[in-house]
Amino acid sequence: MRRTSSARTVLAFAPLLALGLSLAACKKDAAPPEPTSSAEPVEEVSQPAPMTAEDWIRANHKDAVSSDLGQLQYAAAETDLDGDGTPEVLVYLGGPMFCGTGGCNLAVLKREGGDLIQVSETSVVQLPVGVLDSKSHGWRDLAVSVSGGGMTEGISRLRFTGSRYPGNASVEVSADAAPISKPLITEDALKPLD
Template identity: 50%
Template sequence: MLALAALLFVAAPPSSQDAAAAFMRETYAVTEYAAARHDLDGDGAEEVLVRATNRDRCGSGGCALFVLSPKGDGFSVVMEATVVNPPIRVLNTTTNGWKDLAVTVSGGGVTRPYEARLRFDGGRYPANPTVPPAEALAGPAPGGQILMPAPEEPPTP
C-alpha cells in the first residue's frame, strides 16, 4: 500500500507553485525566491506571487516581485515590479476586478519606510512602487492578508 501511495505522489501533476518556479527559472533565470499564491482576480485560479531574491534581481531598494496569472499551460506576467520589500499584502479592495496589493518601500535612499498600494490598471500592476501610479500610503492600508511577511513576522493564517 505504501509503494502505491508513493507511486501516486510521483505521478501527480506539479503544483502551480512548481510550474511557476520552472517558469521563473526558464524565463527570468530566477532560482532564489519566496512565493505565495492567492486568487487576485476572483476567477477561482490562484495567481502566484514570486519575490526574486537572486543577487541580480535585488538592490539596495529591494527585490523584484512578479505576479504570474495562470494561462493555458503557462503563465502571463501581470506584474514585474522592482524595489519591493516585505511584508507584501493582498488588500480587501479591488481595482478593475483585481485585488489591490500593498508592498513595503524601504532602503535605496528611502529614509522612512512606507507602504505603497499597487492597483491593477486593467492589464498590469505598476512596475515601480515608488512612483505613480503606485500610491504611497500615510500608514498601513486597513485590512488584507499578509502573503509574504517581513523576516521577523509570522504569516497571517
C-alpha cells in the same frame, strides 16, 4: 433391375442430402469466443503537471539562475486576485540580479492552462507582501513594504491598471498606512532556488 432403380433413387437424392449436411454445418450452436486479455493495454495520456513558480523562474530568468554574482532566492504565494476562481501566483525574486537598495522584484503570474504567464513585475519591493480587499479594474490591490534607497518607509498600495500592476512600488507610498495584516509573503519566506 431393382438394384439400378434404388441406385438411381439414391443418386437423385444425393444433391439434396449434400445441401442438407452443408446447411446443418453452418448452424450456430455456440457464441463466438470472447477476445482474450492478451491485447496490449491502452495507455492513458497524462496531462503534464502545471508549471510551478520554480519552473517559471528557470524558464524566464536563466541568466539569474546561472549567475556567478550570488544565489537567487525566491518566495511564492497563491491567491485569486481577479476573482475568476483560479489563484494567481506572486513570486518575490531576491538576489543580486533582482535587488537594489530599495528592495527586490515581485512578479504577478496568471495561470493559463498549465503555464504561468507574467502579468507584471514590480521593482523596489520589500517584504512582507500582502493583498488588500480593495480592487482596481477587477483585480485586488497589493500591499507591499517599501524602504531604503532614500525613500520614506511605508506601505505602498499597488493598483491594477487594467493590464498590469505598476513597475515600481514607490509610486503610491503611505507613511501612515496600517501594517499589512495578512501577509502572503513574509520576511522569512525567502529560500534558494534548488
